[in-house]
Amino acid sequence: xxxxxxxxxxxxxxxxxxxxxxxxxxxxxxxxxxxxxxxxxxxxxxxxxxxxxxxxxxxxxxxxxxxxxxxxxxxxxxxxxxxxxxxxxxxxxxxxxxxxxxxxxxxxxxxxxxxxxxxxxxxxxxxxxxxxxxxxxxxxxxxxxxxxxxxxxxxxxxxxxxxxxxxxxxxxxxxxxxxxxxxxxxxxxxxxxxxxxxxxxxxxxxxxxxxxxxxxxxxxxxxxxxxxxxxxxxxxxxxxxxxxxxxxxxxxxxxxxxxxxxxxxxxxxxxxxxxxxxxxxxxxxxxxxxxxxxxxxxxxxxxxxxxxxxxxxxxxxx
Ligand code: FAD
Numbered sequence: 001x002x003x004x005x006x007x008x009x010x011x012x013x014x015x016x017x018x019x020x021x022x023x024x025x026x027x028x029x030x031x032x033x034x035x036x037x038x039x040x041x042x043x044x045x046x047x048x049x050x051x052x053x054x055x056x057x058x059x060x061x062x063x064x065x066x067x068x069x070x071x072x073x074x075x076x077x078x079x080x081x082x083x084x085x086x087x088x089x090x091x092x093x094x095x096x097x098x099x100x101x102x103x104x105x106x107x108x109x110x111x112x113x114x115x116x117x118x119x120x121x122x123x124x125x126x127x128x129x130x131x132x133x134x135x136x137x138x139x140x141x142x143x144x145x146x147x148x149x150x151x152x153x154x155x156x157x158x159x160x161x162x163x164x165x166x167x168x169x170x171x172x173x174x175x176x177x178x179x180x181x182x183x184x185x186x187x188x189x190x191x192x193x194x195x196x197x198x199x200x201x202x203x204x205x206x207x208x209x210x211x212x213x214x215x216x217x218x219x220x221x222x223x224x225x226x227x228x229x230x231x232x233x234x235x236x237x238x239x240x241x242x243x244x245x246x247x248x249x250x251x252x253x254x255x256x257x258x259x260x261x262x263x264x265x266x267x268x269x270x271x272x273x274x275x276x277x278x279x280x281x282x283x284x285x286x287x288x289x290x291x292x293x294x295x296x297x298x299x300x301x302x303x304x305x306x307x308x309x310x311x312x313x314x315x316x317x318x
Contacts, residue, residue, distance in 0.1 A: 002174035006045040007297045014292045016318040018301040019048035022074040035307040042318040046091040051077045053100045082116045098142035099126030114171045122176040123148045146199040153204030179208040181222035185256035212240040215260045240302035241280035241309045244273050281312045
């Protein structure tokens with residue numbers, strides 16, 4: 001079922017959803033199930049599965065020669081989505097990127113997803129890989145998520161790149177896109193970023209999931225600005241409970257966002273990461289309660305592979 005249909009059916013009730021990462025290469029899919037199983041009692045209508053691009057490493061061969069080697073640490077997004085739908089009977093939402101995909105790769109990827117009965121996709125640009133300074137699209141690929149949304153929308157109308165497929169069965173994906181309450185790190189301003197979020201909606205996206213934020217006023221301001229800009233689709237807040245002291249430095253740097261002083265000081269005073277995890281849970285519970293009171297359709301949690309803290313939050317709320 002489409003995310004928009006889940007929202008309609010819920011009739012104003014806030015629902016629980018979460019995002020998982022495919023397991024690291026070499027791990028068993030049971031590591032995923034062990035983290036999902038304890039969350040199923042909170043009835044998530046959908047589970048997002050992130051997509052991770054190939055990275056390149058260069059190995060010295062001597063004589064000034066370098067060998068380019070492709071490294072993928074977390075493959076398996078599509079297979080994991082199929083396994084989730086099969087095991088839990090909920091909608092699995094694969095993330096799909098511009099980075100690393102030509103338009104033809106994208107078309108084939110989407111056809112596979114259609115065969116698997118996937119109803120929703122999250123369309124993203126992706127970040128620069130470690131060997132790049134700036135994000136570089138694949139040859140014949142998309143430079144921005146809005147272009148990817150345009151391609152998915154075309155496929156939904158039965159317009160394929162492959163000429164032999166014209167007028168064959170169209171796909172019917174509900175498309176989600178990213179939004180950034182504290183603006184995307186490359187955007188010169190929040191207003192310009194929202195201008196481009198609107199482009200993604202105009203091209204056919206039906207809902208937005210936000211980057212994590214730790215101060216709800218940033219989300220409420222973002223929603224207000226989106227509405228003023230004429231964006232009327234659901235804006236699902238994404239929350240992540242802080243779990244380690246290290247994240248105090250990592251999160252603002254990696255995602256270009258601010259942590260509230262009160263949260264920083266609570267974490268600074270913690271003796272160990274067990275205490276930090278509890279502070280993260282309490283902060284996230286307070287954020288969730290305020291968001292639910294404001295009538296958000298979903299609260300979407302970033303599980304980052306370990307679900308015990310998400311369970312601790314959900315059991316107080318859902
Ligand atoms: P875009 O919407 O294309 O925007 C990128 C930047 O370009 C922004 O600064 C925007 O303002 C600007 N821009 C957009 N269009 C134009 C234009 N036409 N001209 C000029 N500037 C423009 N990454 C992964 O690798 N895998 C994942 O699974 C993943 N999941 C995510 C889930 C969520 C909910 C979020 C919020 C992010 C996720 N990301 C993921 C990270 C995401 O790929 C990065 O944040 C990426 O840098 C931007 O992606 P986007 O889709 O927002 O890009």
